[in-house]
Amino acid sequence: MSSYIELETRYRRLAAIGEATGMLHWDAAVMMPTGGADARAEQIAALVSLRHELQCRTDMADLFAAAAEDDDLSPWQAANLREMRRGWMHATALPADLVEARSKAGVACEIAWREARPKSDFAGITGLLAEVLRLETEAAEIKAEALDCTPYDALLDQYSPGIDTATVERTFAQLTEFLPDFIQAVIERQATHPAPALPKGPFPLATQREVGMRFMAALGFDFEGGRLDVSTHPFSGGTPDDLRITTRYDEDDFATGLMGILHETGHALYERGLPKDWRLAPVGTARGMDIHESQSLLIEMQACRSKPFIDYAAPILKDAFGGSGPLWDAHNLYGIFTHVNCGLIRVDADEATYPLHVILRTDLERAMLAGDLAINDLPGAWNDGMQRLLGITPADDKDGCMQDIHWFDGAFGYFPSYTMGALAAAQFFKSAVKSDSQIPAAIGRGDFKPLYDWLGENIHSQGSYLETPDLIAGATGAPLDPEIFIQHLQSRYLG
Numbered sequence: 001m002s003s004y005i006e007l008e009t010r011y012r013r014l015a016a017i018g019e020a021t022g023m024l025h026w027d028a029a030v031m032m033p034t035g036g037a038d039a040r041a042e043q044i045a046a047l048v049s050l051r052h053e054l055q056c057r058t059d060m061a062d063l064f065a066a067a068a069e070d071d072d073l074s075p076w077q078a079a080n081l082r083e084m085r086r087g088w089m090h091a092t093a094l095p096a097d098l099v100e101a102r103s104k105a106g107v108a109c110e111i112a113w114r115e116a117r118p119k120s121d122f123a124g125i126t127g128l129l130a131e132v133l134r135l136e137t138e139a140a141e142i143k144a145e146a147l148d149c150t151p152y153d154a155l156l157d158q159y160s161p162g163i164d165t166a167t168v169e170r171t172f173a174q175l176t177e178f179l180p181d182f183i184q185a186v187i188e189r190q191a192t193h194p195a196p197a198l199p200k201g202p203f204p205l206a207t208q209r210e211v212g213m214r215f216m217a218a219l220g221f222d223f224e225g226g227r228l229d230v231s232t233h234p235f236s237g238g239t240p241d242d243l244r245i246t247t248r249y250d251e252d253d254f255a256t257g258l259m260g261i262l263h264e265t266g267h268a269l270y271e272r273g274l275p276k277d278w279r280l281a282p283v284g285t286a287r288g289m290d291i292h293e294s295q296s297l298l299i300e301m302q303a304c305r306s307k308p309f310i311d312y313a314a315p316i317l318k319d320a321f322g323g324s325g326p327l328w329d330a331h332n333l334y335g336i337f338t339h340v341n342c343g344l345i346r347v348d349a350d351e352a353t354y355p356l357h358v359i360l361r362t363d364l365e366r367a368m369l370a371g372d373l374a375i376n377d378l379p380g381a382w383n384d385g386m387q388r389l390l391g392i393t394p395a396d397d398k399d400g401c402m403q404d405i406h407w408f409d410g411a412f413g414y415f416p417s418y419t420m421g422a423l424a425a426a427q428f429f430k431s432a433v434k435s436d437s438q439i440p441a442a443i444g445r446g447d448f449k450p451l452y453d454w455l456g457e458n459i460h461s462q463g464s465y466l467e468t469p470d471l472i473a474g475a476t477g478a479p480l481d482p483e484i485f486i487q488h489l490q491s492r493y494l495g
Contacts (some may be wrong), residue, residue: 003063003064004081007032011084014287016280017050021048022048023111024043027042027238028044028107028110029233034111040111049103052091052094058086063193075465076283084108084282085315086157086282087282093143094139094142102135106283108419113402113408117403120397122379122397125408129408133407136369136412140152140358140369148419149368152413152428155412156413156416159414160288160417160468163288172419172481175486182490183342183350186340190340196339198253199327200254202252208258211317211320212262215304216265219262219265220268220269225241226244228247230246231248232348233404234264234347236268239270240271240279241278245264249259254321256348259300262299262304263300266296270455275465288417290417293420293421294424295421295459295460298425298429301422301441303427303448309443311330312445314329323476342390344392345403346403348349360386361415364378369412382394424472427478428458428475428476430476
């Protein structure tokens with residue numbers, strides 16, 4: 001077992017370097033002064049390059065070959081070997097200079113995006129984005145040859161192993177056929193009732209933060225092992241033992257910041273629940289971003305937009321903000337959190353229109369990677385797609401093609417994980433409630449332990465032990481089924 005043990009030791013070091021890199025990214029998004037951008041790009045590139053160099057040592061192939069012949073590996077060790085080899089194949093496909101160039105370009109463009117987005121200055125960032133796209137396209141093509149797949153499949157495999165372009169196309173086609181008529185039916189039904197009204201602000205940011213932290217604690221977040229901050233784009237980072245989540249607030253709308261917090265807490269608690277015995281091992285990490293998104297969307301959409309949760313949350317919100325009158329009643333607040341509206345911003349979208357935002361981004365990034373859409377034509381293509389799918393057009397690029405961080409830091413191939421995660425979230429939640437019918441009532445008391453007991457046993461503690469299709473089937477008894485998500489929407493909004 002010496003070859004396997006040597007690989008395991010090396011990958012623990014690689015994981016620690018990756019965690020340190022992640023902390024530098026968090027600092028750049030939350031704390032770093034703008035003048036540190038160039039130095040930070042160099043620091044991150046140095047760590048990324050070091051990690052690549054260590055992962056591509058000349059004796060790695062021999063170690064993998066010898067470890068594969070070992071019949072004494074436990075099932076978890078065999079799965080760890082599988083995951084180490086998958087990461088190794090991705091790493092060795094790319095030359096070191098391309099790895100460093102991708103890192104530098106992504107960090108530089110992301111930091112510039114944080115400055116350019118509030119000013120809606122797309123023209124000022126097109127050069128940096130074009131360089132990111134060039135390098136991501138080159139990497140995708142090289143990996144496609146090494147992994148014997150299409151370039152977009154190679155990018156998908158970085159974020160959602162087990163999901164390929166054909167699966168995404170088939171799933172998105174099913175949703176595209178269903179959603180437009182469904183959304184229209186929901187909007188027409190909503191029009192027959194008085195519209196829910198958001199209580200009038202302003203809602204002090206400090207109070208929003210306090211309320212958010214109260215709900216985080218109810219979910220099970222341990223503030224001795226994590227923190228909440230503000231960033232341009234909400235995200236969850238850090239490590240399982242040092243969780244870092246961020247949100248953004250709007251003084252006129254407490255719902256925006258709160259739902260961001262609940263979403264990111266779902267991510268963080270998945271990380272927290274990963275198997276401790278396999279910390280820093282690939283098998284002990286989250287099973288792809290589609291499963292990661294399933295955990296955040298399960299909390300935000302399935303649990304925290306449910307009637308039981310809103311019944312529990314309404315008096316807390318009313319008391320915290322000093323509210324009075326019917327606008328603070330649970331019925332009105334439930335209407336706010338489940339109101340279907342064709343809006344501009346993905347992270348603020350309801351669960352019915354959300355997949356259309358993702359479908360647009362997936363179509364556009366595939367076109368850019370294929371060379372069919374030039375960077376300068378992206379704003380127009382974005383606006384056309386928003387009009388086609390959601391019937392609205394953004395007034396500026398800030399709320400259009402610049403709203404998401406992903407392309408600007410090089411995360412091409414990430415977007416499908418959101419919708420694949422939403423489908424898995426619906427399926428997981430349905431199975432959890434079937435297993436323990438008291439889960440909704442417990443949520444209505446602010447008690448998330450029964451839900452997290454199920455998630456811990458069936459999802460979190462599994463890490464990357466199982467391939468994604470096997471994880472879903474093992475937890476729910478069936479393969480991923482978009483019809484379960486569709487039935488959830490029909491029940492909640494037209495039932």
